Amino acid sequence: MDRRLAPRFKVHLPISFSGDSLTGEGIVVNLSLGGCAVESERKVQRWKYLTLRIFLPNQDAPLVVDRAQVRSSHRRQLLPLEFLDMQPEEQARLHRFVSALDAGPSR
Numbered sequence: 001m002d003r004r005l006a007p008r009f010k011v012h013l014p015i016s017f018s019g020d021s022l023t024g025e026g027i028v029v030n031l032s033l034g035g036c037a038v039e040s041e042r043k044v045q046r047w048k049y050l051t052l053r054i055f056l057p058n059q060d061a062p063l064v065v066d067r068a069q070v071r072s073s074h075r076r077q078l079l080p081l082e083f084l085d086m087q088p089e090e091q092a093r094l095h096r097f098v099s100a101l102d103a104g105p106s107r
Contacts, residue, residue, distance in 0.1 A: 006032040009101040013057075017042075017068075019050040026079070028054055033098055035068070035082040044070050044079055052081070056097055063097070064090050 026040030053062035
């Protein structure tokens with residue numbers, strides 16, 4: 001059963017992450033208001049806390065998630081992350097971006 005509260009959208013966005021003396025990079029493959037999934041060569045343990053920098057298209061500064069948590073490690077090289085703490089401005093940026101994805105391509 002899928003217990004997600006927010007719809008996820010397929011994306012292909014570069015990301016960098018860091019936490020407790022580890023750093024890594026990857027690609028966000030799906031995104032929602034509450035989290036994302038990242039493909040990465042970097043192995044990260046379940047329940048670890050990370051700071052994320054997601055590079056959105058056509059934006060100068062990355063979207064910063066102050067604290068995200070690795071929810072499981074069920075698939076090799078896929079990090080399911082839950083967003084826990086974000087600044088209000090970053091939350092608004094995420095909401096605008098996801099809303100645009102939900103609206104579909106411009107006509």
